[in-house]
Amino acid sequence: MTRPTTRLKRRARRLSRWSALRVRVLVALVVAAGLTSAVASQAVAEQAPAGAAAAPRTWVVDAIDDGRGNRWEAVGTGTSQARIVVGDTVEWQFDRATISHDLTSENTGATWPTPVLVSRVPGGAPFRYTFDQPGTYHYLCSVHGTLMRGTVVVEEPGRVNQTPLIDPMLSSLTGTAPLNTSVMAHASDPDGDALSYLWDFGVPGVTSTFEDASYTYTAPGFYSLSLRVTDARGASVERTWTVTVGGGGAAPLVRAAAAPASGTAPLPVSFSGQAHDAQGGALTYSWDFGVDGTTTDVATTPNASWTYPTPGTYDATLTVTDAQGNPGVDTVEVVVADPGETLPAIRATATPTSGAAPLAVGFSTEVTTDGDVLPYAEGIGTYDDLVGTAEMVRSRGATYASISVTGLQPDALHQVHVHEQSCANNRGGVHYRFDETQPFAEANEIWLYFTSDGEGRSGLVETRATRRAGEKAVSIVVHDPDEPARRIGCVDLAPTTVDLAHAWDFGDGTTGSGPDPDHTYARAGRYTATVTVGSVHAGHGTGLDATVTSSVDVVVRAGAAPQTTIAGGPRGHVRARTSTFRFTGSEPGSGFECRLDAGRWAGCGATTTVRGLAEGRHTMRVRAVDGAGTADASPAVRRWTVDRSGPTVRGTRPTGATRDRTPTIRARVGDRFTPAAGVGVVLRVDGLRAPARRSGGAVTYTPRRALAPGRHVVRLVAVDLAGNRTLRVWRFTVRR
Numbered sequence: 050m051t052r053p054t055t056r057l058k059r060r061a062r063r064l065s066r067w068s069a070l071r072v073r074v075l076v077a078l079v080v081a082a083g084l085t086s087a088v089a090s091q092a093v094a095e096q097a098p099a100g101a102a103a104a105p106r107t108w109v110v111d112a113i114d115d116g117r118g119n120r121w122e123a124v125g126t127g128t129s130q131a132r133i134v135v136g137d138t139v140e141w142q143f144d145r146a147t148i149s150h151d152l153t154s155e156n157t158g159a160t161w162p163t164p165v166l167v168s169r170v171p172g173g174a175p176f177r178y179t180f181d182q183p184g185t186y187h188y189l190c191s192v193h194g195t196l197m198r199g200t201v202v203v204e205e206p207g208r209v210n211q212t213p214l215i216d217p218m219l220s221s222l223t224g225t226a227p228l229n230t231s232v233m234a235h236a237s238d239p240d241g242d243a244l245s246y247l248w249d250f251g252v253p254g255v256t257s258t259f260e261d262a263s264y265t266y267t268a269p270g271f272y273s274l275s276l277r278v279t280d281a282r283g284a285s286v287e288r289t290w291t292v293t294v295g296g297g298g299a300a301p302l303v304r305a306a307a308a309p310a311s312g313t314a315p316l317p318v319s320f321s322g323q324a325h326d327a328q329g330g331a332l333t334y335s336w337d338f339g340v341d342g343t344t345t346d347v348a349t350t351p352n353a354s355w356t357y358p359t360p361g362t363y364d365a366t367l368t369v370t371d372a373q374g375n376p377g378v379d380t381v382e383v384v385v386a387d388p389g390e391t392l393p394a395i396r397a398t399a400t401p402t403s404g405a406a407p408l409a410v411g412f413s414t415e416v417t418t419d420g421d422v423l424p425y426a427e428g429i430g431t432y433d434d435l436v437g438t439a440e441m442v443r444s445r446g447a448t449y450a451s452i453s454v455t456g457l458q459p460d461a462l463h464q465v466h467v468h469e470q471s472c473a474n475n476r477g478g479v480h481y482r483f484d485e486t487q488p489f490a491e492a493n494e495i496w497l498y499f500t501s502d503g504e505g506r507s508g509l510v511e512t513r514a515t516r517r518a519g520e521k522a523v524s525i526v527v528h529d530p531d532e533p534a535r536r537i538g539c540v541d542l543a544p545t546t547v548d549l550a551h552a553w554d555f556g557d558g559t560t561g562s563g564p565d566p567d568h569t570y571a572r573a574g575r576y577t578a579t580v581t582v583g584s585v586h587a588g589h590g591t592g593l594d595a596t597v598t599s600s601v602d603v604v605v606r607a608g609a610a611p612q613t614t615i616a617g618g619p620r621g622h623v624r625a626r627t628s629t630f631r632f633t634g635s636e637p638g639s640g641f642e643c644r645l646d647a648g649r650w651a652g653c654g655a656t657t658t659v660r661g662l663a664e665g666r667h668t669m670r671v672r673a674v675d676g677a678g679t680a681d682a683s684p685a686v687r688r689w690t691v692d693r694s695g696p697t698v699r700g701t702r703p704t705g706a707t708r709d710r711t712p713t714i715r716a717r718v719g720d721r722f723t724p725a726a727g728v729g730v731v732l733r734v735d736g737l738r739a740p741a742r743r744s745g746g747a748v749t750y751t752p753r754r755a756l757a758p759g760r761h762v763v764r765l766v767a768v769d770l771a772g773n774r775t776l777r778v779w780r781f782t783v784r785r
Contacts, residue, residue, distance in 0.1 A: 105136040107177070110199065112169070112190070114147040118488040119190070121199035129199040134206050138179045143169040148490055149464065150190045150197065151534035152176055158200070159184025168533035172731045172766055174738055191534065192466070192480050193489045210284045211239040217276055217288060225295040231263040234276060242280035249275045251292065266294045269374025294374060301326040301377035305367040315358045316385045322351040322367045330372035339363040339383075360387040362548075384548070384586050393418050393544050397580045397599040398444060404612055404635045406573050408605045411633075413445030414551055414564040414580050418542040422454050426476050427529060428537025432456060437507070439525045439540040441467070441518065445565040448518040449511070452497050452525060454538060457505040461530035465510070467495035469521040472539035481522045483514070495522065501530075517565070520547045550585045553578060556603075569637050570605045577602050611636040611673035613681045618669065619689040622722060622771040626691060629658045634673030634681075642680065644670040664721070666690045695775035696720040696728050696767035703781045710755035710783060714739070716748045716765055723769035733764040758785045 108131050109124040121141075123131040131139055141152055151168035154161040165188065167176050180186065180203045190197035204210075216235040221228055236244055248257040250264045251272035257264075266272060272292040279285040301324045308319050324332055338346035338355040340363060346355060357363060363383045370376045396415040401408070422437035437454030452465060470478030480494045487493050495518065499510040523545055527538035553561040555568045556576035570576060583596035617631035632641050632655050643653035646668055653671070672684040702715040720728050725746040732741040732750055741750045748765070760782050767775045 105138065105179075106133070107138045107140050108133050110139055110141050112141065112143045112146040112150045112197075114145070114171075114488060114490065119148075119150075119193045119196045121188075121190075121197055123199075130202060131199075132202045132204070132211060133180065134204050135181060135183055136179070136206065137203075138177050139201055141169075141176045141178075143171060143173045143175070146171040146173075149533065151192060153189055153191045153534055155187040155189060157187045159186050159203075161186060166532065166534045168528075172733075172738075175736075191476070196489070210242075210280065212284045212286050213238045213242075213244055213278045213280050215276070215278050215286055215288065219274075219290060222274075222290060223293045226269050227265050227267050228292070228294045229263060229265045230274070230292060232261065232274070232276070234260045234278060236260065236278045238280045240280065244281075245279050247277045247279075249273075249277075251275075266292060269294050271374075293376075298328045298371070298373050298375055299326075300375040301332060301369045301371050303367055303369045303377040303379040305365065305379040305381045307365060307381045307383050310381065310383055312385065314360050314385045314387065315356055316383070317354065317356040318365075318383055320348075320353045320355065320365060320367070320381070322369065322379075324351075324369040324377060326369075326371045326375075326377075328371055328373060328375075332372075333370045335368045335370075336365065337368075338365045357383065357385045360385050386584070386586055392549075392582060392584075392595060392597050393546060395580065395582050395597055395599050397578060397601040399578060399601045399603050400445070400614075401612060401635060402602065403604040404606065405610070406605045407569050407571050407637050408603070409567065409569045409633070409635055409637055410578075410603055411445060412553065412555075412561075412566050412568060412578060412580070412601070414582060414599075415442060415444040416546055416549075416564070416582075417442045418544060418546065420540040420543050422452065422525070422527065422538050422540040424537060425472050425539045426537065427535035428527075432458075432537045435527070435538045437538070437540075439542070441522065441525075441542050443518050443522075443546065446515060446517060448495065448514040448516060448522075450495050450497060450514075450525070451509060451511045452499075452507065452527075452540075453509045454507045454527060455505060457501040457507065457527075458530050459501055459503050459505045462500050463498065463507070463530050464528040464533045465497040465499065466526055466528075467497075467518070467522050468524045468526050470523065471541050472524050472526075476536055477524050477526045477539055481518065483516045483518065497525070520545070548585045550583055552581045552583075554581075570603065573605045575602065575604050610679045610681050611639045611675045613641070613671055613673040613683075613685040615669070615671060615685045615687045618687050620687070622690045622692050622769070624691070624693050624771050624773065626662045626693070627658060627660045628662065628667075628669075628689070629656065630669060630671070630687070631656050632671050632673070632685070634675075636673070636675045639673040639675050642672050642674055644684075662691045664691050664693055666722070690722050690771070692720075692722045692769060692771040692773060694721060695773040696723070696769050698765055698767055698775055698777040701763070701765075701777060701779045704779055706782045706784050708784050711752050712756070712781070712783070713749055713751045714741075714763055716777065717746045718748055718765075718767045719746045720767075720769045720773075723771070727770050729768040731766045735761055736764075756783050758783050 110131055111122050113120050113122050121129045149168060149170050152165055154165040183203045183205050186201040188199055214237050218233040218235060220231045232248060234246055238244055246258055246260050248262050251274055255264060273289060274292050275287060275289040277285055277287045304323045306321045320336060322334055326332060334349055334351050336348040336353050340346040364380050365383055366380045368376055368378050394417040398413045398415050400411045419440040422439055424432050424435045428435055434456030436456055437452060439452040442449040450467060467481045468477035469481040480489055482493050484493055495514055497510045497512050499507045501507055523542055525540050526536050529535035529537050551562055551564050553566055555578045557570060561568060577600050579598055579600040581596050581598045612635035614633045615630060616633050619628045641653050642650045643657055644650045645659055667689055669687045670684045672681040674680045697719045698716055700715060700717040703712045718728050718730055719725060730741060730748055732739045739750045741748050760780060762780050765777045
C-alpha cells in the first residue's frame with residue numbers, strides 16, 4: 050500500500066498559498082474602499098499572532114432549497130457547521146430559500162441562553178444572534194428536521210483552531226481469521242498544522258502512530274478499530290469501526306419464534322430460540338426485542354419474554370455466536386395493535402364506470418379520515434378558543450384535504466400543513482412528503498394556507514393533490530400567524546390508514562388486491578365490484594377482525610369506440626421544453642394518435658415525449674384507436690404553457706441623486722405568460738422588506754419615515770407562475 054504523503058503535502062501547500070492570498074485580497078479591498086486606518090488595522094489583524102485582539106465578526110448561514118435538497122450552509126465552509134469565537138454574530142439568511150423555514154434552537158449540546166423560535170418566508174429578513182459563551186450550539190428547521198440541522202461551534206477568543214479533516218480508507222473489515230486489515234488516514238489540516246496519528250486496533254497493546262498501518266487479526270471476535278488525528282494545537286477528530294473476524298467455519302443456523310406474534314397492547318410475548326452449529330461447542334445467545342429508546346429490551350437466554358406496552362411493529366432479533374466467533378442471526382416480527390383501533394370509512398370507485406368491451410377499469414378504494422382541531426403546543430393558553438374540524442380523502446391518484454377553524458387571530462395569514470406524526474408525538478413531527486427522496490416543497494407536500502376573517506374564522510379551506518397520500522399523512526397542524534415556528538392547533542386524522550388489507554371481487558369471477566387495482570372486463574354485462582377492507586393482522590387473535598365493504602357498478606357494452614384518458618403530463622406553467630405524456634385507453638391493446646398544437650394527427654405511444662418546445666401556450670390532443678381502427682370521437686385534450694423567461698422589471702425609480710427624503714420607489718413588472726397579478730414580488734430597501742403596493746404591473750413604495758442622507762439600495766425580486774425569477778437592483782442617493 051502506497052503512503053499518500055506527497056499528495057497531502059501538495060494539498061497543505063495549496064491551503065497555505067490560499068490563506069496568504071486571502072489576506073492580500075482582504076487588505077487590498079480595505080485600501081480600495083478608502084476605509085479609516087483603524088478599520089484597515091482591524092482587517093490586517095487577521096494575520097496577527099494568536100491571542101491578538103480581534104473585533105467581533107458576523108458569519109452568514111444560508112437556508113438553501115435546490116436540487117440537492119433542503120439544508121443550512123455556512124458561507125465559506127459549504128457545510129452546516131459555523132465555527133466562530135465568543136462575541137461573534139451568526140446571521141441566518143433566507144434569500145436562497147424557495148419555501149418557508151423556521152429556526153429552532155436545540156439544547157442537545159450547549160444550552161442557548163435565549164431560546165430561538167423564529168420563521169421566515171423565502172427572501173425574508175435575516176435573523177442575527179450574538180454568542181457570548183463558548184460551546185457547541187445545535188439548531189434545526191423543525192418542519193424539515195430530517196434534513197435541516199446545523200451547529201455553531203463557539204470558541205474562546207484568539208485564533209480559532211479548525212479541526213483536522215479525515216477521509217480514511219480501510220480494507221478487510223470482515224472476514225475469517227487470520228484477517229489482515231490495512232488502513233490509510235488520508236488526513237489534512239485546514240490551518241496547515243502538523244498532524245499526529247493514533248490507530249488503535251482494539252487489541253491490547255496494538256496501536257500505530259503512522260498515517261498508514263496494517264494489522265492481522267488471528268483470533269475470531271469483534272474488534273473496535275479507531276483512528277484519532279490531532280493537530281499541533283490540540284484539535285482532534287476521531288472515527289471508530291467494527292472489525293468482525295470469523296473462525297473460518299459456518300455460522301450457526303438460527304431460528305427465532307414468538308408467541309403470539311401479534312395482538313393488542315399491552316402484549317406479552319414469549320420468545321424461543323433454536324440454534325445448530327456444525328463445529329459444535331458452546332453457543333451464546335443475545336435477544337434484542339426491537340424497542341427504540343431503551344437498552345433494557347434484551348435477554349441472553351434461548352427462551353425469553355417481553356411485554357410491548359405500546360402499539361407498533363417491532364423486529365425482535367436473536368443473535369447466536371459459536372466458540373469460533375461466527376454469528377448467526379434470525380428475526381421475527383411482532384405487531385402490536387391499538388385496542389381501540391377502528392377502520393376508516395371507505396367508498397369503492399371505478400374509472401370508467403361504463404364502456405365497450407373489452408373495458409379496462411381503474412378501481413380505487415376511497416378512504417376518509419377526519420378529526421377535531423384543538424389547541425396544542427404553543428396554542429394552549431394563547432388560543433384556547435381554537436376549535437374546528439378537518440378531513441382527508443385518499444383515492445387513486447388524488448388526495449383531498451379540508452379544514453375549518455374558528456377562534457383564530459382575525460385577518461391573519463395562517464400556515465397549515467399535513468404532518469407525518471400524531472399531535473402528541475414530537476409536536477406532529479415534520480411535514481408529510483409524497484416522495485421522501487425529494488426535497489420539502491409545496492409540490493411534494495399538502496398545504497392548506499388561509500387568511501382568517503375579521504372574526505377569526507377560516508371558513509372551509511380545501512386543497513387537492515394529484516397523488517394518493519400514504520400512511521404517514523396522519524395529522525394537520527395550524528401555525529401561529531405571528532410566528533409560524535410556533536404550532537397552535539392540531540388534528541389527528543383518525544382512524545389511521547396503517548396496515549390495511551384490501552380484497553377485491555370484480556363480479557366476473559375474478560379477484561384482486563390493493564387499494565387501487567386495475568381490471569379488464571372482456572364481455573358485455575353489468576358487474577358489481579366489491580372491496581373488503583380490514584386489518585392485515587386479522588385472524589391472529591389481535592381483536593382486529595372487523596371489516597368494512599363498499600361496492601361500485603360497472604356497465605360493459607358491446608362494440609363501442611375506445612375512450613381516451615391523459616393519465617400524466619404537464620399542467621399550467623412549466624419551464625421544461627421537454628414534456629412526457631402518459632395515455633390510457635378503455636380497450637386493452639389500443640393504439641394512440643396524437644396532435645400537437647396545429648400539427649397533423651400521427652401515431653404515438655402510450656408514453657410520448659415531445660422535445661424542443663418553444664416558449665408559449667401548447668395543446669396536446671390524443672385519441673385511442675382500437676384494433677379495428679375505430680378512433681375515439683372525443684379526443685382527450687391537455688393545455689399548458691412553456692415559460693423559460695423571468696419577468697421583466699422596467700422603469701425603476703429613483704436613480705441618481707434626489708433631495709426628497711421620502712421618495713416614491715417605482716418599478717413596472719410584467720411577464721409574457723403570467724398575468725401581472727400572478728407575478729410574485731418581494732421589494733427590499735436597504736435590506737429591509739418593504740410593503741410595496743401593486744396596481745396591475747406597477748409596483749410602488751413610499752417610505753413613511755424620511756430616509757437618511759446617503760446612498761440607498763433597492764432590491765426587487767419577481768417570480769412568475771413557472772418559477773422563473775428576476776432580480777433587479779438599483780441605487781440612489783439622498784442629498785442633504
